[in-house]
Amino acid sequence: MPTLLGQNQYGKAENRVVRITRDGDTHHIKDLSVSVSLSGDMDEVHHSGSNAHVLPTDTMKNTVYAFAREHGVESAEQFGIHLARHFVTSQEPIHRARIRVEEYAWERIGTPGGKHSFVRRGQETRLTQTTFDGSSWEVVSGLRDLVVMNSTDSEFRGYVKDEYTTLPETSDRVLATEVSARWRFNWTDDAREMPDWEESYERTRTHLLEAFAETYSRSLQQTLYQMGSRIIEHRDEIDEVRFSLPNKHHFLVDLEPFGLENDTADGAVYLAADRPYGLIEATVLRDGCEARIPVDLTRL
Structure with missing residues (x-):
C-alpha cells in the first residue's frame, strides 16, 4: 500500500544555557532552556536516509551557545528571533524554524556583598515560542x-x-489556581517595530495578577475572563490570551467529631486537595482577531 510522508520536524531539545554578564562587581544572570525545531525539504532523509539536507542537531546545540555569546540574551523572545532567523536564512532546505525558550528567574540576595549572589525565584517559569517561515513571524509568550x-x-x-x-x-470560599497562560503578539514582520519584550512580560504579568486580586469571583471562569480582558485592554501588542487554570480546591475540614467548630470567620482549617481538580480553560481575544494558540497548551 503506498504511503505518504506527513508533517515532520527535527531539532535539539532543552539546551541549557546560562549567561552571566559582569558589570563590574554587579553580575546579571539569564538562565534558559532552549529547544530548536526545524522543518523543510526533508523528504529524502526519510525515504532513503540521505543526510544531504540535514543540519546536525549537534550543530544546532553549538549555535545556541555561540549565539548566547555573540548576541547576548536581551530577552527570551529576542534570543529566539535571532536563532530562528539564522536557521531559515542560512540553510536553504530549512523553510521553518520554531524556537521554544523557558526562562528561569534568579533574584539578587539583598546583602551588602550580594552583587553577585543570587537565589532561584520559586515562582513561575517564563515561556516563549518564536516561529519564522522566511517571511513572517509568530511570537507567543507566557x-x-x-x-x-x-x-x-x-x-x-x-x-x-x-x-x-x-x-x-x-458564599465564601478559597479560590486558588496554578496559572498556565500564553499570549500571542501581533508583531509579525521585521518591517514593524518590535515590542519591548522584557517590559511587555512584566506588565502583562502584573495585569494578570491585579485582575485576579481585584475580581470578586462568582466562578473561576469569570476570573479567567477578567484576567484575559485586562491584558487585552492594556497591552496593545497582544491580540490573544489562552489560559489553563486548575481549580486547587480547599475544603473546610469537618472538626465536629472532635468537638471543634471550623468557622471561616475565625481561623478556619482547610484541606488542600491536589486531585481530582476542576480544570478551566478558555481563550480571550481582541475583537476581530482569530484564535491561533493551540487549545492544548502543552503543545507550545
Whole structure:
C-alpha cells in the first residue's frame, strides 16, 4: 500500500544555557532552556536516509551557545528571533524554524556583598515560542506554575444540581489556581517595530495578577475572563490570551467529631486537595482577531 510522508520536524531539545554578564562587581544572570525545531525539504532523509539536507542537531546545540555569546540574551523572545532567523536564512532546505525558550528567574540576595549572589525565584517559569517561515513571524509568550490564591471574595452558588450533586453552595470560599497562560503578539514582520519584550512580560504579568486580586469571583471562569480582558485592554501588542487554570480546591475540614467548630470567620482549617481538580480553560481575544494558540497548551 503506498504511503505518504506527513508533517515532520527535527531539532535539539532543552539546551541549557546560562549567561552571566559582569558589570563590574554587579553580575546579571539569564538562565534558559532552549529547544530548536526545524522543518523543510526533508523528504529524502526519510525515504532513503540521505543526510544531504540535514543540519546536525549537534550543530544546532553549538549555535545556541555561540549565539548566547555573540548576541547576548536581551530577552527570551529576542534570543529566539535571532536563532530562528539564522536557521531559515542560512540553510536553504530549512523553510521553518520554531524556537521554544523557558526562562528561569534568579533574584539578587539583598546583602551588602550580594552583587553577585543570587537565589532561584520559586515562582513561575517564563515561556516563549518564536516561529519564522522566511517571511513572517509568530511570537507567543507566557508563563506556567504561577500559583495564586484569594482567601475570600469568592463564592460558588446557583449551579445545576441533579441526583448526584453533593457539593454544598458557598458564599465564601478559597479560590486558588496554578496559572498556565500564553499570549500571542501581533508583531509579525521585521518591517514593524518590535515590542519591548522584557517590559511587555512584566506588565502583562502584573495585569494578570491585579485582575485576579481585584475580581470578586462568582466562578473561576469569570476570573479567567477578567484576567484575559485586562491584558487585552492594556497591552496593545497582544491580540490573544489562552489560559489553563486548575481549580486547587480547599475544603473546610469537618472538626465536629472532635468537638471543634471550623468557622471561616475565625481561623478556619482547610484541606488542600491536589486531585481530582476542576480544570478551566478558555481563550480571550481582541475583537476581530482569530484564535491561533493551540487549545492544548502543552503543545507550545
